[in-house]
Amino acid sequence: MTNPVTVEVTRGDLVECRHRGSLAVVDDTGKLICAIGDVEARVFPRSAIKVLQALPLVESGAAEALDLDQAELALCCSSHNGEGVHVKSARVMLLKAGLSEDDLECGSQWPKRMEDIAELIRADETPGALYNNCSGKHAGFLGLAKILGAPTKGYVLPDHPVQQEIKSIVEEFTGETLTTDVCGTDGCSIPTYASPLKGLARAFAVFGTGEGLEPNRADACEQLFEACVNEPFMVAGTDRFCTDVMKVFKGRVFVKTGAEGVFCASIPEKGIGIALKCDDGASRGSECMMAAVLEVLLDLNEDEAKVLNTYVNPPVLTRIDFKAGDIRPSEEFLTDLKAELA
Amino acid sequence: MTNPVTVEVTRGDLVECRHRGSLAVVDDTGKLICAIGDVEARVFPRSAIKVLQALPLVESGAAEALDLDQAELALCCSSHNGEGVHVKSARVMLLKAGLSEDDLECGSQWPKRMEDIAELIRADETPGALYNNCSGKHAGFLGLAKILGAPTKGYVLPDHPVQQEIKSIVEEFTGETLTTDVCGTDGCSIPTYASPLKGLARAFAVFGTGEGLEPNRADACEQLFEACVNEPFMVAGTDRFCTDVMKVFKGRVFVKTGAEGVFCASIPEKGIGIALKCDDGASRGSECMMAAVLEVLLDLNEDEAKVLNTYVNPPVLTRIDFKAGDIRPSEEFLTDLKAELA
Numbered sequence: 001m002t003n004p005v006t007v008e009v010t011r012g013d014l015v016e017c018r019h020r021g022s023l024a025v026v027d028d029t030g031k032l033i034c035a036i037g038d039v040e041a042r043v044f045p046r047s048a049i050k051v052l053q054a055l056p057l058v059e060s061g062a063a064e065a066l067d068l069d070q071a072e073l074a075l076c077c078s079s080h081n082g083e084g085v086h087v088k089s090a091r092v093m094l095l096k097a098g099l100s101e102d103d104l105e106c107g108s109q110w111p112k113r114m115e116d117i118a119e120l121i122r123a124d125e126t127p128g129a130l131y132n133n134c135s136g137k138h139a140g141f142l143g144l145a146k147i148l149g150a151p152t153k154g155y156v157l158p159d160h161p162v163q164q165e166i167k168s169i170v171e172e173f174t175g176e177t178l179t180t181d182v183c184g185t186d187g188c189s190i191p192t193y194a195s196p197l198k199g200l201a202r203a204f205a206v207f208g209t210g211e212g213l214e215p216n217r218a219d220a221c222e223q224l225f226e227a228c229v230n231e232p233f234m235v236a237g238t239d240r241f242c243t244d245v246m247k248v249f250k251g252r253v254f255v256k257t258g259a260e261g262v263f264c265a266s267i268p269e270k271g272i273g274i275a276l277k278c279d280d281g282a283s284r285g286s287e288c289m290m291a292a293v294l295e296v297l298l299d300l301n302e303d304e305a306k307v308l309n310t311y312v313n314p315p316v317l318t319r320i321d322f323k324a325g326d327i328r329p330s331e332e333f334l335t336d337l338k339a340e341l342a
Numbered sequence: 343m344t345n346p347v348t349v350e351v352t353r354g355d356l357v358e359c360r361h362r363g364s365l366a367v368v369d370d371t372g373k374l375i376c377a378i379g380d381v382e383a384r385v386f387p388r389s390a391i392k393v394l395q396a397l398p399l400v401e402s403g404a405a406e407a408l409d410l411d412q413a414e415l416a417l418c419c420s421s422h423n424g425e426g427v428h429v430k431s432a433r434v435m436l437l438k439a440g441l442s443e444d445d446l447e448c449g450s451q452w453p454k455r456m457e458d459i460a461e462l463i464r465a466d467e468t469p470g471a472l473y474n475n476c477s478g479k480h481a482g483f484l485g486l487a488k489i490l491g492a493p494t495k496g497y498v499l500p501d502h503p504v505q506q507e508i509k510s511i512v513e514e515f516t517g518e519t520l521t522t523d524v525c526g527t528d529g530c531s532i533p534t535y536a537s538p539l540k541g542l543a544r545a546f547a548v549f550g551t552g553e554g555l556e557p558n559r560a561d562a563c564e565q566l567f568e569a570c571v572n573e574p575f576m577v578a579g580t581d582r583f584c585t586d587v588m589k590v591f592k593g594r595v596f597v598k599t600g601a602e603g604v605f606c607a608s609i610p611e612k613g614i615g616i617a618l619k620c621d622d623g624a625s626r627g628s629e630c631m632m633a634a635v636l637e638v639l640l641d642l643n644e645d646e647a648k649v650l651n652t653y654v655n656p657p658v659l660t661r662i663d664f665k666a667g668d669i670r671p672s673e674e675f676l677t678d679l680k681a682e683l684a
Contacts, residue, residue: 002344009602009623011386011526011527011534012524012525012526012527013523013524013526014384014386014524014526014536016385016386016526016602016623017602017603017621017622017623018621018622019622020362020622042356043358044353044356044358105662106661106662107660107661107662107663108661109661110456114452114459117456117459117463118463121459121460121463121464122463122464132661181355182354182355182356183354184353184354184355184356184358184666184667185353185354185660185664185666186660186666187660187661187666188660188661189660189661189662189664192353194356260351260358260359261359279359279360279622280359280360280361280362280621280622280624280627281351281358281359281624282622282623282624285622318449318527318528318529318530318531319448319449319450319451319474319529319530319531320447320448320449320531321449322527322531324526324527324528324529325526
């Protein structure tokens with residue numbers, strides 16, 4: 001099945017690039033509300049499911065035992081920019097578990113922003129694992145391992161109790177069986193299991209409403225949802241889609257991006273979850289798609305509409321900031337969205 | 343027309359991302375040797391045609407009048423990393439024309455490599471226009487404007503004599519008429535005109551052999567070809583496809599990448615030109631495609647095969663450099679290439 005062109009990138013009067021993709025919207029009873037492209041094909045969710053990966057930390061009581069606050073819980077669900085507050089917060093989380101940066105197995109990464117890179121260079125430092133965009137998630141894994149009495153070394157491996165527990169939760173939320181043959185290694189060294197988009201969308205519908213979950217798990221979902229929407233800066237950072245959108249939507253939506261063009265969202269007021277993938281892995285494609293879906297789905301106030309539009313239709317700029325073109329949802333994608341969702 | 347999947351990106355045992363694209367191979371008589379996907383659709387060639395944009399500088403005698411050496415001519419055709427030698431050489435080119443960085447209208451850009459970024463930050467500097475990957479090309483434009491007695495200010499505008507002359511040359515080489523409605527603004531502020539891939543491939547076939555050109559123009563093509571293959575570091579830099587491939591092929595091929603997934607090449611020994619585009623604009627897609635075409639087309643010695651393979655089939659690494667997957671040409675693309683070219 002060939003997925004449709006969902007996003008176009010223009011220059012002058014022409015379309016310069018095209019992104020294809022697929023999208024599933026599912027309600028919290030598991031009903032498929034909207035399918036564009038192939039929603040049965042397995043997709044690696046990557047970082048888009050960090051909030052599901054953080055559930056064992058909360059529902060086991062480990063988060064409480066470690067005295068993690070909302071900002072720290074949000075950091076567990078984040079792909080952060082490596083800005084000061086992210087790095088500092090990940091360090092404190094490790095300290096609370098009696099651990100340090102040396103226990104992280106995610107590898108290192110330069111911060112996203114030039115200001116933060118410059119700060120490290122001026123201090124004659126190179127970034128350690130705390131700067132990895134996944135350091136908060138890993139600090140959460142390590143905290144959970146510690147509270148469970150499991151070894152901290154090797155916490156990224158598929159057979160470690162932390163990863164086993166996560167797999168079981170993701171299977172329950174998506175309704176999919178996750179076997180070794182659909183397992184890949186994520187950029188931060190943990191296992192990532194490919195699921196159909198419709199299963200991922202189902203997971204985010206249930207995450208947003210708690211429908212059908214036993215009370216302890218529903219409560220854990222609510223705690224993480226609240227943490228992310230109340231501390232959106234911790235989930236990503238400056239000039240990032242997830243932060244900007246969750247900030248302005250004030251609890252109406254949870255959104256989380258993942259590497260290689262994945263994006264997931266929960267919209268509790270509609271009782272639905274969204275999962276989408278840009279075929280070629282481009283973030284400019286997945287961000288435009290997610291923004292377009294939210295624009296079609298939701299009644300927006302002025303502030304929400306303004307922020308969303310910066311992601312639905314961003315300019316393509318030259319190096320002197322002249323607008324040479326733009327990124328926009330394709331007519332076909334918008335028409336299909338409106339037909340299925342509006 | 344839907345272009346085929348040409349490149350796959352894997353993780354574990356699954357394909358995580360797919361890139362689609364199109365490809366034209368044309369000989370220097372204009373005969374289409376191989377067409378994959380839509381080779382009639384207009385594509386912005388962006389920086390892939392810098393070598394054609396440098397022709398007026400050489401054939402007008404301006405390059406000689408300015409005493410530009412091979413390394414400087416190669417820099418005119420480059421999308422460089424902003425490494426020390428690139429920046430220094432662009433500065434000297436401007437000096438030779440009695441000009442300076444202030445005359446550049448391309449805008450500024452941070453260097454590509456962290457080492458070079460760090461050097462600027464340690465010196466408490468931000469990059470000027472000399473660091474723009476197009477600074478060599480722009481220094482060439484300015485030199486030509488100076489020798490022509492045209493204004494240097496506004497040399498990036500479509501109606502400036504330098505840009506007019508370039509348009510006329512690109513029209514002649516591609517066999518296409520370039521009108522305002524197919525004109526966009528490139529990232530460095532100059533006009534870029536969209537042409538069908540088959541026209542671009544024809545241009546590069548003729549560029550490589552000089553077939554049908556009057557002697558002065560054929561000589562200019564040869565000078566620029568020789569400059570780039572003899573000074574491949576100036577065309578791109580450390581760990582870059584164009585540099586690595588031209589270095590090992592020692593004059594057998596000229597290759598040049600452009601933004602948004604374009605790649606062009608000349609292979610004089612076969613009398614052909616190649617032009618390709620990755621639909622979604624990804625360099626990992628266009629690089630894999632170009633490397634695959636060269637691998638299928640050419641008899642390779644051991645060194646050539648080794649370098650090419652690093653671009654045909656690069657690994658996808660985690661942040662601790664574990665191989666999580668790879669980038670590879672699709673079976674369909676390889677089969678089509680072999681059927682049409684081998």
